[in-house]
Amino acid sequence: MPNMAAEEFLRLDAKNRDKILALKAIQYDIVCNGVELSSGAIRNHRPDVMRKAFAIAGYGEDVLEQKFGGMLRALSYGAPPHGGIAPGIDRIVMLLCGEENLREVVLFPMNQQAEDLLMGAPSEVSPKQLRELHIRLALPEKK
Secondary structure, eight states, X not given: OXXXXXXXXXXXXXXXXXXHHTOOBSEEEEEETTEEEEEEEEOOOOHHHHHHHHHHTTOOHHHHHHHHHHHXXXXXXXXXXXXXXXXXXXXXXXXXXXXSOGGGTOSSOOOTTSOBTTTTBSOOOOHHHHHHTTOOOOOOOOO
């Protein structure tokens, strides 16, 4: 969500590049000793502001409808503003333990191949699951 009055944002001219590039968002972080513990923001929750932001970015109404139509309709029907922040407990523990690597304090760390060895994840997907999602695999032939 732009950090300016909505009416002022809606009056912005796309040609006013300097003002647009100077825009800030309503977002916030919690940082301790240079370690980001949390990040949050207020989401764009006004359909008129969303349309204007997409227009400024050079996207037409068709793209907005195609990619974000569901959200746009929900907001048009009165969905409330939303936002938040989610402190990372693992990052706080990392800071308290004096560790520089998150993997040292994460309960179930993943290996370099993004596998969780304890949980056996990721696992193979069944042909039925692929059909349900209309996914067709084009895997290389096994040697």
